[in-house]
Amino acid sequence: MPAQSLFLVCVCSLLSLVSFAEESIRLHVDLSDAPRNIYHAHLQIPVKSGDVSLVFPKWIPGNHRPSGPIGGLTGIRMEAAGHTLAWQRDPLEMYEFHVTVPTGVQVLDVFLDAITTLDSAGGSGPAASSNLLDLNWNAVVLYLKGARSDDVTFVPSVALPAGWKFGTALPVASASGDQVQFSPVSLTTLVDSPLIAGVHYRKMELSKPGETPHVMDVLADSDADLEMKAEDLSAYQKLVRETGELFGARHYRQYHFLLTLSNQVGEHGLEHRESNDSVAAERTLLDPDLHMLYAALVPHEFAHSWNGKYRRPAGLVTPNYQTPMIGDLLWVYEGLTDYLGNVLAERSGLLSDEQYRESLAATAAMLDHRTGRTWRPLEDTAISVQTLRMLSPPEWSNWRRSLDYYPEGELIWLEVDTIIRQQTHGARSLNDFCREFEGRESGAPRVVPYTFEDVVNALNVVAPYDWAGLLKKRVNATSSHAPLGGIERGGWKLVYNDKPNAFTHTAEKNFKFSDLKYSMGFSLDEHGKLSDVITGSPAYEAGIGPGMKLLAVNGRKWSPEVVHAALKSAQGSESAIELLVENAQFIRTYSVNYHDGEKNPHLERVTEQPDILGEILKPMSH
Numbered sequence: 001m002p003a004q005s006l007f008l009v010c011v012c013s014l015l016s017l018v019s020f021a022e023e024s025i026r027l028h029v030d031l032s033d034a035p036r037n038i039y040h041a042h043l044q045i046p047v048k049s050g051d052v053s054l055v056f057p058k059w060i061p062g063n064h065r066p067s068g069p070i071g072g073l074t075g076i077r078m079e080a081a082g083h084t085l086a087w088q089r090d091p092l093e094m095y096e097f098h099v100t101v102p103t104g105v106q107v108l109d110v111f112l113d114a115i116t117t118l119d120s121a122g123g124s125g126p127a128a129s130s131n132l133l134d135l136n137w138n139a140v141v142l143y144l145k146g147a148r149s150d151d152v153t154f155v156p157s158v159a160l161p162a163g164w165k166f167g168t169a170l171p172v173a174s175a176s177g178d179q180v181q182f183s184p185v186s187l188t189t190l191v192d193s194p195l196i197a198g199v200h201y202r203k204m205e206l207s208k209p210g211e212t213p214h215v216m217d218v219l220a221d222s223d224a225d226l227e228m229k230a231e232d233l234s235a236y237q238k239l240v241r242e243t244g245e246l247f248g249a250r251h252y253r254q255y256h257f258l259l260t261l262s263n264q265v266g267e268h269g270l271e272h273r274e275s276n277d278s279v280a281a282e283r284t285l286l287d288p289d290l291h292m293l294y295a296a297l298v299p300h301e302f303a304h305s306w307n308g309k310y311r312r313p314a315g316l317v318t319p320n321y322q323t324p325m326i327g328d329l330l331w332v333y334e335g336l337t338d339y340l341g342n343v344l345a346e347r348s349g350l351l352s353d354e355q356y357r358e359s360l361a362a363t364a365a366m367l368d369h370r371t372g373r374t375w376r377p378l379e380d381t382a383i384s385v386q387t388l389r390m391l392s393p394p395e396w397s398n399w400r401r402s403l404d405y406y407p408e409g410e411l412i413w414l415e416v417d418t419i420i421r422q423q424t425h426g427a428r429s430l431n432d433f434c435r436e437f438e439g440r441e442s443g444a445p446r447v448v449p450y451t452f453e454d455v456v457n458a459l460n461v462v463a464p465y466d467w468a469g470l471l472k473k474r475v476n477a478t479s480s481h482a483p484l485g486g487i488e489r490g491g492w493k494l495v496y497n498d499k500p501n502a503f504t505h506t507a508e509k510n511f512k513f514s515d516l517k518y519s520m521g522f523s524l525d526e527h528g529k530l531s532d533v534i535t536g537s538p539a540y541e542a543g544i545g546p547g548m549k550l551l552a553v554n555g556r557k558w559s560p561e562v563v564h565a566a567l568k569s570a571q572g573s574e575s576a577i578e579l580l581v582e583n584a585q586f587i588r589t590y591s592v593n594y595h596d597g598e599k600n601p602h603l604e605r606v607t608e609q610p611d612i613l614g615e616i617l618k619p620m621s622h
């Protein structure tokens with residue numbers, strides 16, 4: 001940020017400190033124990049005497065579910081004027097605490113620890129490790145029950161581990177040594193502004209001087225992992241320009257890409273209004289395989305600044321973090337973002353055309369084999385986000401369905417884009433919808449809610465069509481096949497052959513699994529454990545189920561090479577493929593009648609039709 005802007009921030013924060021000092025909650029987080037995955041917080045909460053109820057954030061934006069890490073909340077101590085007060089957890093609502101404040105006391109001191117091995121960003125592992133940390137403030141705050149998060153002011157500060165550097169979208173009031181004081185912000189802004197810090201840190205500017213600042217703060221487990229190639233830096237700079245062209249407006253003062261490259265912490269991507277908090281594999285910048293697999297992560301989270309944070313389904317707009325969220329329109333919130341994330345990755349040069357198509361083919365094939373779609377409409381996967389994300393076992397996930405509103409949303413929005421382009425003979429596209437619905441006017445962060453009808457009306461302004469009919473059919477009806485209309489209208493078709501799919505094959509290699517879903521009908525991990533079996537597939541018909549363990553194929557000890565050799569030899573043969581399988585302590589042989597060889601998905605060009613998909617992938621900026 002230019003020096004002049006820094007000065008303005010400092011002056012504003014001083015004024016705010018004066019006016020908010022009385023009613024603000026002061027929060028200091030000691031992060032010096034981050035390598036041990038425990039953060040120590042001290043809150044000073046203005047209160048009135050009498051019975052007080054404090055709440056810990058439960059429904060976390062971007063997670064769309066009650067994922068507030070209550071299991072990690074520990075070491076709670078409440079004090080008034082130096083005396084410890086007894087507190088009680090509500091017996092029905094685990095996120096609520098009751099305390100009686102003595103007469104005359106105006107400030108309640110609350111000390112608490114957040115154990116971060118559960119990952120406060122809702123990911124799959126710890127939030128910190130020896131060299132880096134991710135602070136999601138919702139893990140270290142309490143606030144008065146019933147308050148609106150916009151109306152609660154926090155004055156936050158942190159103590160970092162010695163020598164660590166940090167990145168965040170929070171406005172810094174002052175920094176001295178390892179102590180950082182931030183300007184007063186609303187609870188909404190605080191929870192929306194994570195902080196990352198670490199030993200190995202690099203900062204990159206993605207905008208030109210004079211433009212809205214875009215900063216990439218990268219952390220890794222070694223300096224070598226921070227070496228970004230010149231073409232990647234220019235691709236991320238292009239990503240910023242592409243969003244400018246696509247949306248035509250920005251809803252932030254400055255934007256921080258908080259990117260952590262580590263295998264030691266939980267992998268996740270979490271969107272915020274003025275930043276995104278993304279974790280990818282340690283060698284993502286160095287290894288071409290990992291580079292491809294994670295290419296759409298940052299563009300996806302960045303696109304959320306418009307689709308998700310600025311424009312948001314009405315059911316996800318809540319006054320505070322205790323009010324439940326309704327996820328019925330997540331096929332817009334996440335589905336459109338999935339579509340835009342991949343398209344923007346390609347337009348920016350993070351993915352090649354071919355890589356984009358291989359990714360799309362893998363997505364389309366996966367959904368076209370989702371047998372659960374015969375009983376469960378797509379909208380139900382969105383409404384059920386709470387159970388699908390937290391409580392569902394991995395077994396039978398194809399029959400149950402998963403968070404399909406992401407990938408199937410991508411197919412639906414591709415279909416919408418191709419219809420607009422066909423209806424208007426190429427004059428208009430989904431780019432116009434993005435500009436008119438998601439862009440509108442630039443300014444400070446704010447949220448503008450929408451309903452299903454608002455989406456339909458905005459599409460009709462771009463190109464008149466029976467959008468309500470189409471979208472209701474796609475979202476509310478069951479169907480045995482995936483919506484492949486966008487691929488077909490785009491001038492391509494989904495085909496299967498023995499050539500490996502670039503995306504799937506790279507994922508198999510790096511994440512150590514074998515995907516045989518479209519041939520025998522199952523996938524399995526490196527130890528031979530079957531993660532899922534597709535109902536109706538040859539393996540299913542043979543009696544095999546998920547959770548069982550493959551030991552041998554046609555009498556030979558299992559390995560990916562042995563399975564692929566068996567698929568090949570079964571082609572043109574009448575003999576079944578014999579699988580020796582362990583089910584708990586019991587072992588038996590299953591005969592799988594399958595003779596069609598390898599089946600890997602790809603997109604094949606239909607030359608009689610115009611290449612609309614190719615048009616979609618053309619960059620908008622120069």
Ligand SMILES: [Zn+2]
Nearest residue numbers: 300304334337
């Ligand atoms: Zn998302």
